[in-house]
Amino acid sequence: MQPSIILVNPQMGANIGAAARVMFNFGLTDLRLVSPRDGWPNIEAERNSAGALEAMPDVQVFNTLADAVADLHFVLATTARPRDMVKSVYTPQMASSEMRKRAQEGMGCGFVFGAERTGLVNDDIAICHGIINIPTNPDFSSLNLGQAVLLCAWEWFRTQDETHGLALPVGDSFPAKLEDLMGFLDRLENALDDGGFFKAPDLKPTMLRNIRAMFTRSGLTDQELRTLHGILSALADTKKRP
């Protein structure tokens, strides 16, 4: 069950569209508006959603925040400033993690955002379960509405798979077998011997080890190994021509 995004008294249609766009980027589709200044639907919102509003289910419009969150179980209010109110304060990642737990038990959750300039009034914050504060550069904290929605949607999205692993896409090629890599390194060693690379014989074992480490580390593919053989031939074999 995905969390809802609730925008309270949004002023600019463009910002509603931007919010819809970033929601949908991260798979959220339940957008609710509380008394949007310019009514609904809004052509500027459509224009700025990059097609998200068309693709998402219909936006729901309410008169009050209480109406908008009536069917939800856990809602958090985003605020830029601390308020004089006893509420748990979450980062976006903590908030998403808490919502994910509840969603897995079938509870409806929501992120609540205030009007662009003024934010949420205390009466609205009072009916939320907690507060989300987005940490920023203390000297420059002016996130706009779309950016704040983006970070919350992103953090929600992140919680669904914490295991995004490091991938090394190798296309049609395949990582080289170690024996083939060693074959290249042996050939390189011979060529370096011929070229007089190892000037101090007692340093040769260390130098060879460092060269092997350097070429092994990058996870060369079969194709790349063929390229390296070609490079070696182009550089070294010309010497042997009479």
Next chain:
Amino acid sequence: MQPSIILVNPQMGANIGAAARVMFNFGLTDLRLVSPRDGWPNIEAERNSAGALEAMPDVQVFNTLADAVADLHFVLATTARPRDMVKSVYTPQMASSEMRKRAQEGMGCGFVFGAERTGLVNDDIAICHGIINIPTNPDFSSLNLGQAVLLCAWEWFRTQDETHGLALPVGDSFPAKLEDLMGFLDRLENALDDGGFFKAPDLKPTMLRNIRAMFTRSGLTDQELRTLHGILSALADTKKRP
């Protein structure tokens, strides 16, 4: 040491401004532009930065990506599409975590972003150490430039509280600067030209790109670069002896 944000061929001043704004929201101040379409400075960028461009150090402008990243040690390219290139793929959080480790050892890092519609060309990606892919809703993945920069800057900001166990062990040596790596690759290219490596001239750009990708990926140290220069001398320069 904070990572740099490098925008390659940005088209719209408004997007440069948006990028500056979200960078500064999360404490990043080193913005570099490669051949911005409308030149620099740009009044639309100023207007859309919400004051960030005024507060940040001067933006630096370069002709090529290689110039823009010459003094950095670890740069990652953001791409929306998978490329047929052997590069490690990172999420923004993994990328930030890797950069944080390196930054703590004094290395310069950078996030590289392409032009709004077209993204980065393969030749630019080839000189980056890896790729960042931002996972999104597969049915709606249209992140704009400012949003992509925001997520990278946010993830960087998030890593500052994490504790890190493993550093990147490089011994007494230090990762090579990009300009030194490029210097080696240029020398290698010349030697390969001399050795008749590029038999089909029309394939040369692709082959060169693959070679660059292969040597950039492994994060070579200064010491290793000296070793590679020595190898190249031992293999190739003997040819020039009378």
